[in-house]
Amino acid sequence: MPPPILELSRVTKHFGGLTAVNQVDLVLYRGEILGLIGPNGAGKTTLFNMIAGFHKPSKGRILFKGMDITGMKPHKICKLGIARTFQITKPLKKLTTLENVMVGALPKEKTVPGARERALNILKLMGLDHRASLPAGTLTPGEKKRLEMARALATDPSLLLLDEVMAGLTPTETQDMLELLRKIEAQGISMVVVEHNVKGVIRIAHRMVALNYGQKIAEGPPHEVITHPEVIKAYMGEEGPCFE
Amino acid sequence: MGKGKTLFWLIPALLIIILIPPVTGSVTTREGVFLILMYVTLAVSLNIILGYTGYVSFGHIVFYGIGGYVAFYLMKFHGIHLIPAMIMGGIGAAIAAFALGEAVLRLRGAFFAIATIGVNEAVKALVNNLNFIGGAEGLFFNFRIYNTYGGATKAIWFSYYTMAALTITTVIAAYLIKKSKFGLGLMAIREDEDAAIILGVNAKRYKSLAYAASALFPGMVGAVFFFKAGNIEPHDAFHLIKSIEMIFMVMLGGYGSVTGAVTGALVYERLKGFLLVNPLFKNLHMAISGVILLLIVLFMPQGIVGFIREKSKKLREMLE
Numbered sequence: 008m009p010p011p012i013l014e015l016s017r018v019t020k021h022f023g024g025l026t027a028v029n030q031v032d033l034v035l036y037r038g039e040i041l042g043l044i045g046p047n048g049a050g051k052t053t054l055f056n057m058i059a060g061f062h063k064p065s066k067g068r069i070l071f072k073g074m075d076i077t078g079m080k081p082h083k084i085c086k087l088g089i090a091r092t093f094q095i096t097k098p099l100k101k102l103t104t105l106e107n108v109m110v111g112a113l114p115k116e117k118t119v120p121g122a123r124e125r126a127l128n129i130l131k132l133m134g135l136d137h138r139a140s141l142p143a144g145t146l147t148p149g150e151k152k153r154l155e156m157a158r159a160l161a162t163d164p165s166l167l168l169l170d171e172v173m174a175g176l177t178p179t180e181t182q183d184m185l186e187l188l189r190k191i192e193a194q195g196i197s198m199v200v201v202e203h204n205v206k207g208v209i210r211i212a213h214r215m216v217a218l219n220y221g222q223k224i225a226e227g228p229p230h231e232v233i234t235h236p237e238v239i240k241a242y243m244g245e246e247g248p249c250f251e
Numbered sequence: 252m253g254k255g256k257t258l259f260w261l262i263p264a265l266l267i268i269i270l271i272p273p274v275t276g277s278v279t280t281r282e283g284v285f286l287i288l289m290y291v292t293l294a295v296s297l298n299i300i301l302g303y304t305g306y307v308s309f310g311h312i313v314f315y316g317i318g319g320y321v322a323f324y325l326m327k328f329h330g331i332h333l334i335p336a337m338i339m340g341g342i343g344a345a346i347a348a349f350a351l352g353e354a355v356l357r358l359r360g361a362f363f364a365i366a367t368i369g370v371n372e373a374v375k376a377l378v379n380n381l382n383f384i385g386g387a388e389g390l391f392f393n394f395r396i397y398n399t400y401g402g403a404t405k406a407i408w409f410s411y412y413t414m415a416a417l418t419i420t421t422v423i424a425a426y427l428i429k430k431s432k433f434g435l436g437l438m439a440i441r442e443d444e445d446a447a448i449i450l451g452v453n454a455k456r457y458k459s460l461a462y463a464a465s466a467l468f469p470g471m472v473g474a475v476f477f478f479k480a481g482n483i484e485p486h487d488a489f490h491l492i493k494s495i496e497m498i499f500m501v502m503l504g505g506y507g508s509v510t511g512a513v514t515g516a517l518v519y520e521r522l523k524g525f526l527l528v529n530p531l532f533k534n535l536h537m538a539i540s541g542v543i544l545l546l547i548v549l550f551m552p553q554g555i556v557g558f559i560r561e562k563s564k565k566l567r568e569m570l571e
């Protein structure tokens with residue numbers, strides 16, 4: 008088994024009286040794609056916020072490549088090689104699509120032309136190059152999702168945290184997105200993929216973890232996790248599309 | 252991103268304006284152009300924090316006042332020449348901004364704007380009570396100071412050329428900042444601070460540095476202005492109305508664009524001149540400016556230059 012890239016031990020987050028994430032242990036191995044599922048409010052985004060340094064965990068520790076990054080500043084965590092996308096896309100609206108990606112490329116690239124070059128290559132990979140000179144605010148929702156990913160990739164991550172990048176995509180766009188994830192996988196980048204679209208995620212995830220009310224309720228191979236009685240129970244009462 | 256096309260016409264245009272007074276020898280014109288240059292420098296500087304970074308520094312005039320006081324003090328009590336005194340004034344203002352930035356730039360939106368007004372008023376109150384710099388009365392030059400520059404008349408021309416050089420430097424610096432890695436980071440902060448941070452931008456440090464940069468040149472402007480005036484007092488140095496005028500210029504011309512800030516300053520100077528000589532509007536010029544500002548924010552938030560940039564793709568690179 009390859010060495011772990013990310014290790015969470017008993018990570019907990021309280022918001023006032025609410026425990027959004029409760030004593031979660033999690034290991035991600037290098038090169039692995041981990042699918043993270045769970046009903047609305049399960050704590051998936053909060054978990055990402057803690058890994059990326061947006062929220063400081065109330066308890067527990069987070070190790071990245073063996074280094075303790077608990078409570079570290081987000082821009083530092085980014086430089087170490089963790090990138091994330093936002094569930095609600097955050098395009099830099101007035102900047103062009105190219106400039107958006109250049110922002111991500113800048114910390115690693117020394118010069119503006121260097122960042123530009125790198126950003127253009129990534130836009131090509133993401134199939135967004137024809138939108139390069141348009142203000143990012145004018146992109147379609149699907150394109151904005153890809154822009155989120157393009158920017159994240161521009162930071163040259165070894166770990167990518169994807170928060171519902173397939174949500175709201177058309178079936179063709181979902182297909183494209185899966186192919187893209189395979190390309191990223193081929194570059195050796197490890198990923199944690201949060202998805203409501205369980206059908207999509209089981210096609211690429213090597214392993215899955217399910218959360219409910221902030222607690223880990225199942226972990227293992229994708230098919231085992233989605234047929235796990237706890238998981239089915241957690242999803243009961245939810246709308247069907249998740250398993251469609 | 253452009254290839255420096257903006258500066259190729261903007262700098263010559265400014266140089267032409269700068270050359271009008273010495274060519275015509277008109278003192279009235281010189282006074283007018285001095286004011287224009289001052290406005291341009293202030294607006295272009297404020298644009299770095301307001302336009303690039305998206306933080307409304309409402310009390311920005313505080314840095315002009317700080318620079319003015321530092322330089323005036325050095326010139327009056329230590330016999331230091333205008334140029335080094337001006338540089339010290341600018342650096343003093345920049346350091347104050349950096350320190351302040353670390354404290355108040357964690358505030359976002361309206362809270363930051365209000366905090367900067369508070370800072371200006373607090374500094375004004377402080378200076379009012381500091382006797383070694385003249386307190387409420389302020390400081391006056393002994394006119395012998397101008398002898399170093401060949402007498403009062405030459406000293407005023409000297410301050411004119413100093414202001415001109417300062418304006419050109421500021422415009423070039425603001426442009427280079429915009430086109431740099433740093434500038435892109437600032438604009439990312441303006442658009443979405445959380446996204447910028449997650450992309451590796453050290454927003455806290457960037458904001459403080461932007462604030463320092465946007466305070467440096469106003470500090471120097473204050474030095475030159477009060478050198479020329481021959482006296483400095485708290486009411487003039489920390490005049491909140493001037494702060495509002497600066498914001499007006501940036502919004503009118505188009506925030507985020509160097510050409511926009513320059514245009515806003517030029518238009519505002521003309522507008523103010525027109526309103527002030529007209530007996531009907533004389534006492535209403537701030538009220539009218541206020542209404543115009545409201546209209547801009549409501550109907551043309553991108554300002555004059557921003558509007559043209561939106562309409563014409565060809566002109567965009569020339570109007571950075």
Ligand SMILES: Nc1ncnc2c1ncn2[C@@H]1O[C@H](COP(=O)(O)OP(=O)(O)OP(=O)(O)O)[C@@H](O)[C@H]1O
Nearest residue numbers: 022025027045046047048049050051052053054094
């Ligand atoms: N900043 C915050 N302050 C207070 N409560 C929060 C905050 N962020 C999240 N929560 C709460 O924490 C819980 C977990 O939210 P989180 O966004 O992590 O869920 P999620 O699994 O990502 O859900 P979804 O599938 O809807 O995106 C929810 O009850 C949410 O309301």
Ligand SMILES: [Mg+2]
Nearest residue numbers: 051052053094
């Ligand atoms: Mg979420």
